[in-house]
Amino acid sequence: MVLVILAYLPTFSGGFILDDxxxxxxxxxxxxxxxxxxxxxxxxxxxxxxxxxDYHTGYYRPLINLTYSIDYKLxxxxxxxxxxxxLFLHIICCFVLFHFLQFLINDRYAALWAxxxxxxxxxxxxxxxxxxxxxxxxxxxxxITSLFFYIKGCEGGRRLNRVASVLTFALxxxxxxxGFMVVPIFFxxxxxxxxxxxxxxxxxxxxxxFIMVAVAYFFLRKAVTSSxxxxxxxxxxxxRVCFAPYVILWNLRLIFLPYGLxxxxxxxxxxxxxxxxLAGLCYTGFLGIFVWKQRKNRLMIFSVLxxxxxxxxxxxxxxxxxxxxxxxxxxxxxxxxxxxACAQVIRDFLKISRFITIAVFCSIVVYLxxxxxxxxxxxxxxxxxxxxxxxxxFRNYYYAGGLAGNLLDKKEYQRAEGFFQVAIxxxxxxxxxxxxxxxxxxxxxxxxxxxxYLKKAKALFMTSERRGQWYNYIGVAHFQLKNHNxxxxxxxxxxxxxxxNIEYCTNLGCAYTANGNYAKGASxxxxxxxxxxxxASLRKNLALTYIxxxxxRDAMTVLQGIPEKEWGKYGVQELLEKARTSxxxxxxxxxxxxx
Numbered sequence: 001m002v003l004v005i006l007a008y009l010p011t012f013s014g015g016f017i018l019d020d021x022x023x024x025x026x027x028x029x030x031x032x033x034x035x036x037x038x039x040x041x042x043x044x045x046x047x048x049x050x051x052x053x054d055y056h057t058g059y060y061r062p063l064i065n066l067t068y069s070i071d072y073k074l075x076x077x078x079x080x081x082x083x084x085x086x087l088f089l090h091i092i093c094c095f096v097l098f099h100f101l102q103f104l105i106n107d108r109y110a111a112l113w114a115x116x117x118x119x120x121x122x123x124x125x126x127x128x129x130x131x132x133x134x135x136x137x138x139x140x141x142x143x144i145t146s147l148f149f150y151i152k153g154c155e156g157g158r159r160l161n162r163v164a165s166v167l168t169f170a171l172x173x174x175x176x177x178x179g180f181m182v183v184p185i186f187f188x189x190x191x192x193x194x195x196x197x198x199x200x201x202x203x204x205x206x207x208x209x210f211i212m213v214a215v216a217y218f219f220l221r222k223a224v225t226s227s228x229x230x231x232x233x234x235x236x237x238x239x240r241v242c243f244a245p246y247v248i249l250w251n252l253r254l255i256f257l258p259y260g261l262x263x264x265x266x267x268x269x270x271x272x273x274x275x276x277x278l279a280g281l282c283y284t285g286f287l288g289i290f291v292w293k294q295r296k297n298r299l300m301i302f303s304v305l306x307x308x309x310x311x312x313x314x315x316x317x318x319x320x321x322x323x324x325x326x327x328x329x330x331x332x333x334x335x336x337x338x339x340x341a342c343a344q345v346i347r348d349f350l351k352i353s354r355f356i357t358i359a360v361f362c363s364i365v366v367y368l369x370x371x372x373x374x375x376x377x378x379x380x381x382x383x384x385x386x387x388x389x390x391x392x393x394f395r396n397y398y399y400a401g402g403l404a405g406n407l408l409d410k411k412e413y414q415r416a417e418g419f420f421q422v423a424i425x426x427x428x429x430x431x432x433x434x435x436x437x438x439x440x441x442x443x444x445x446x447x448x449x450x451x452x453y454l455k456k457a458k459a460l461f462m463t464s465e466r467r468g469q470w471y472n473y474i475g476v477a478h479f480q481l482k483n484h485n486x487x488x489x490x491x492x493x494x495x496x497x498x499x500x501n502i503e504y505c506t507n508l509g510c511a512y513t514a515n516g517n518y519a520k521g522a523s524x525x526x527x528x529x530x531x532x533x534x535x536a537s538l539r540k541n542l543a544l545t546y547i548x549x550x551x552x553r554d555a556m557t558v559l560q561g562i563p564e565k566e567w568g569k570y571g572v573q574e575l576l577e578k579a580r581t582s583x584x585x586x587x588x589x590x591x592x593x594x595x
Contacts, residue, residue: 008090024131039062094118178330263399265396512524539562
């Protein structure tokens with residue numbers, strides 16, 4: 001445990017990265033108290049069903065959102081706290097794996113070494129340090145537990161073991177879809193390792209409770225996500241099947257040659273007449289020969305075949321919405337089953353030469369632990385480091401837009417513009433890159449260019465929330481160009497897409513004011529102020545509208561609601577003086593008229 005904590009020590013100071021932001025940092029659902037049952041109605045990645053419209057991620061993992069909610073109660077929005085929970089769950093998963101390996105190979109030391117290697121393996125750092133990858137840890141932990149209880153139940157154990165196996169299977173699939181793969185692994189165990197042979201009827205009957213749980217899962221999934229499968233824009237079925245062996249080879253490269261690890265974005269080769277297809281074909285033949293050669297070593301065959309079965313969900317034969325064919329976090333589940341082969345190899349070497357074996361594996365552990373520490377302290381530590389390494393170090397331009405966004409936040413506009421252009425060049429179908437780039441262009445006084453880029457994104461896919469942002473930025477560009485009627489039209493559309501967005505409502509109110517419709521502008525801003533009474537910029541805009549309407553007392557009242565420490569930032573003192581002076585002058589004129 002100490003070695004694992006040392007390898008992951010940097011995670012305790014890390015921040016939210018990538019999907020951590022929408023799933024956790026900006027997820028309002030986990031911040032309020034809900035019934036545990038309410039999480040069964042939540043789609044993974046959908047935190048506001050109104051703003052997302054008809055968009056669906058297709059992922060149904062209610063148990064994960066429940067753990068996020070518990071984490072929020074413990075840590076608030078502290079990223080190190082969420083990361084500590086991931087590490088804690090990883091350690092528990094390793095304890096479960098250790099007892100499982102020891103149970104199957106009956107060698108405590110070999111099981112310990114194999115578990116230690118799994119615990120500190122660099123490939124697993126993405127799963128443990130990236131909070132949003134928690135689903136892989138829980139799915140693995142519950143799947144192994146389900147398999148353990150299934151084996152105990154099969155070998156003449158109590159009925160309680162079978163019940164525990166079904167319950168942990170349910171928890172596995174509620175954590176991530178790959179938990180389904182434990183059922184075909186049950187079948188492999190029955191064929192290869194079971195000491196009690198059953199007839200086919202008894203064996204099928206033993207799967208019935210798991211099938212019933214699976215049916216209930218798909219019923220809930222369809223009700224929540226409107227789909228049995230995840231939406232996908234990947235290649236057709238022929239390519240997905242033909243290149244599955246190539247994808248397996250890619251994953252094996254990450255496991256057996258752990259260097260140059262990062263967040264890979266891998267796509268299908270252009271044609272089946274490629275070396276990738278031939279390499280996959282050769283691997284298929286090699287696997288068949290290996291299984292034949294090891295046919296008497298049933299434990300090895302069970303481990304290797306279970307690894308491939310566990311890897312099946314990541315081969316994209318059943319389509320997913322992932323943007324890549326290969327990812328380190330997906331290997332966490334399958335590597336747990338490959339650890340059985342690792343434990344058997346270690347056991348055999350320990351019998352030959354205990355001293356040399358321990359010396360060799362100590363060296364391996366030092367390398368793996370050091371590499372994991374480096375990855376945790378650099379790549380997975382915070383978003384700024386991540387984007388810089390991915391784009392500048394590995395030339396992974398999928399994250400060029402993210403790096404540009406970080407530079408934009410730091411007001412490094414020239415560098416940010418270069419990376420936005422790279423992002424658009426390499427990923428022209430990604431609407432967010434156009435939207436964020438347009439913001440930079442408007443910040444640097446080029447609303448006409450911003451408008452041109454926003455129009456290029458018009459036909460691209462966007463959620464309702466993203467479409468609202470797109471409408472808003474078009475409105476801002478028109479507003480800067482003094483096209484106030486056009487700005488009003490697009491701000492209205494933005495508010496219809498996202499009626500609760502304070503920025504869009506404020507812009508709409510300001511557009512009405514700019515068009516001379518002060519009463520309508522004031523009405524919109526007043527309603528928005530009821531939603532966000534602490535917004536200083538909103539109060540300032542409403543005060544300016546009141547001044548235009550000669551409602552000077554109302555302007556002064558609204559401005560006085562801004563904390564004094566922010567007066568300098570928003571020019572409150574000057575506006576108050578203007579309102580007071582105008583009020584005095586209006587009173588004087590009123591007195592002169594009466595006389």
